[in-house]
Amino acid sequence: MSAPASGTRHALEVRGIAKSFQVGSETLDVLRGIDLAIPYGQPVALVGSSGAGKSTLLHIAGLLERPSAGSVRVDGVDGWNLSPDERAKVRNRKVGFVFQFYHLLPELSALENVLLPAMIAHSPGEYRAARAQLTEAALGLLARFGLQARTKHRPSQLSGGERQRVALARALIHDPPILIADEPTGNLDSATGERVLELLFDEQRTRHFAMLLVTHDAKLAARCPRTVTMRDGRIVGDTNGSGAA
Numbered sequence: 001m002s003a004p005a006s007g008t009r010h011a012l013e014v015r016g017i018a019k020s021f022q023v024g025s026e027t028l029d030v031l032r033g034i035d036l037a038i039p040y041g042q043p044v045a046l047v048g049s050s051g052a053g054k055s056t057l058l059h060i061a062g063l064l065e066r067p068s069a070g071s072v073r074v075d076g077v078d079g080w081n082l083s084p085d086e087r088a089k090v091r092n093r094k095v096g097f098v099f100q101f102y103h104l105l106p107e108l109s110a111l112e113n114v115l116l117p118a119m120i121a122h123s124p125g126e127y128r129a130a131r132a133q134l135t136e137a138a139l140g141l142l143a144r145f146g147l148q149a150r151t152k153h154r155p156s157q158l159s160g161g162e163r164q165r166v167a168l169a170r171a172l173i174h175d176p177p178i179l180i181a182d183e184p185t186g187n188l189d190s191a192t193g194e195r196v197l198e199l200l201f202d203e204q205r206t207r208h209f210a211m212l213l214v215t216h217d218a219k220l221a222a223r224c225p226r227t228v229t230m231r232d233g234r235i236v237g238d239t240n241g242s243g244a245a
């Protein structure tokens with residue numbers, strides 16, 4: 001793939017990202033100038049040893065945590081330049097986020113967990129009007145992920161692999177241009193993780209969303225056409241290279 005012309009929109013584009021934490025009297029520079037552009041539809045593996053700054057970068061890219069410097073464009077929109085409400089909308093509609101430990105709401109059923117982003121995104125009136133269609137979409141996702149018989153289960157009644165499949169369905173309910181996942185198989189045994197990945201990549205081939213996946217799993221990294229490596233808050237490797245100018 002050739003280098004994108006400047007001004008080209010990407011699914012995700014982070015520029016000049018720095019992040020420092022104040023710990024007591026010390027300043028910890030966790031991210032030291034990250035530039036990364038992910039074209040629409042491209043799956044990218046993000047690797048690097050523990051403490052390299054991968055999770056911090058994901059949270060900033062996913063508009064969950066504010067950078068100390070730099071910008072994040074999601075689908076062309078400068079997310080950290082928006083009001084908190086506008087940013088919440090962009091995060092809700094344009095970013096699918098999957099965590100290692102699922103982060104499902106325990107008191108909601110699988111179906112309700114998947115519908116939650118849609119409930120938040122709409123006014124009560126809009127949601128009522130769209131509910132049948134949204135429910136159909138959520139049930140379709142759950143069925144594709146093999147959970148048609150689990151839609152009324154609460155997270156505590158589901159296995160780890162099932163919980164992560166619910167979390168994937170929740171992340172994809174709005175058909176986001178970018179899916180961000182932090183060690184999505186890190187809490188699963190390898191066979192279960194493999195099955196979750198199979199479903200994730202099947203879905204990616206159908207919907208063509210871009211992905212930024214942090215992983216320690218060489219098999220997962222190998223599924224991505226591009227691997228970005230971080231060390232000490234910097235990008236030190238990019239197998240494709242075209243996006244990280």
Ligand SMILES: Nc1ncnc2c1ncn2[C@@H]1O[C@H](COP(=O)(O)OP(=O)(O)O)[C@@H](O)[C@H]1O
Pocket residue numbers: 021022023028030048049050051052053054055056057
């Ligand atoms: N809220 C925080 N306050 C202080 N230090 C933090 C905070 N979050 C992360 N760090 C530090 O930033 C570094 C990178 O963390 P992280 O992004 O979680 O790395 P990775 O995901 O690559 O293991 C680590 O040294 C970690 O201790």
Ligand SMILES: [Mg+2]
Pocket residue numbers: 054055056182
């Ligand atoms: Mg991490």
